[in-house]
Amino acid sequence: MACFLVTAAEAVVVTVAAKVAKNREMSEESVKLEKNAEIETAHENKLPWSKKLMILASLLWGGAFLLCYEHIWHGEVVPWFPFLTAMNDPGDTAEMLHEMGTVGVTMAVIVTVVWAIMMIVADKIMARPDPEPAKAAA
Amino acid sequence: MTLLICVFAAIIFTVKWYKRKDDSLMLGIPCICFWGASLMWLGDAIFGYAEDGAAFFEPEPAEMLNDAFLGLSVVALGLILWLVILLIKDPRGIVKASLRKKARE
Numbered sequence: 001m002a003c004f005l006v007t008a009a010e011a012v013v014v015t016v017a018a019k020v021a022k023n024r025e026m027s028e029e030s031v032k033l034e035k036n037a038e039i040e041t042a043h044e045n046k047l048p049w050s051k052k053l054m055i056l057a058s059l060l061w062g063g064a065f066l067l068c069y070e071h072i073w074h075g076e077v078v079p080w081f082p083f084l085t086a087m088n089d090p091g092d093t094a095e096m097l098h099e100m101g102t103v104g105v106t107m108a109v110i111v112t113v114v115w116a117i118m119m120i121v122a123d124k125i126m127a128r129p130d131p132e133p134a135k136a137a138a
Numbered sequence: 139m140t141l142l143i144c145v146f147a148a149i150i151f152t153v154k155w156y157k158r159k160d161d162s163l164m165l166g167i168p169c170i171c172f173w174g175a176s177l178m179w180l181g182d183a184i185f186g187y188a189e190d191g192a193a194f195f196e197p198e199p200a201e202m203l204n205d206a207f208l209g210l211s212v213v214a215l216g217l218i219l220w221l222v223i224l225l226i227k228d229p230r231g232i233v234k235a236s237l238r239k240k241a242r243e
Contacts, residue, residue: 003181055170058171059170060174062171062173062174063175063178064178065175065219066144066172066174066175066212067179069215070140070212073208102185103185106184106185107178107181110180111174111177
């Protein structure tokens, strides 16, 4: 009924967190450059947190956008106030909130867990030594 | 059916993204978009299966047709979203060059 709102809310929080992480990374980098310190190579072997969070935000925004369309298709979301047809009846509202708490939360958990696994694998891939030119060509 | 169509779109774009020579087509956008939606519909499908059991896999033909139609529309919408972002970000500068050419004419 409005399960996509849970993932959309998570997407907002994650997007803000990604922006904060990016600002922090940029200020850390500028401090290092001011001190003339070498940028650690370990830094290059891992995806920065801001990028990781942006991937999660994109997964959540993309999914929430397409799911919103599905809800419009089924007539559960309308372009006039209160936008959710379930809001017109208290019984439907209770059902909608229950669905958000069950299906919506499950969706958010699935996306987040899959993202976490993806990021662990991504860090492992980035830590691998580069393939030799001969092997890479083959 | 919607989930299945979305998963196929996600797989096709992931393969295209892996085979890309550069990032000028921004293939990561439809990839992430379709995977995000697929994972969310997977959550929905888990609840559908828990509610209906095996009957979840035997939908009525009319219901299946409607779901397929929805799946195709979802893919079309995802592709439109990708195209709009691609044209606005214009990584190859093709839109900018074309606009400049029009302005000179």
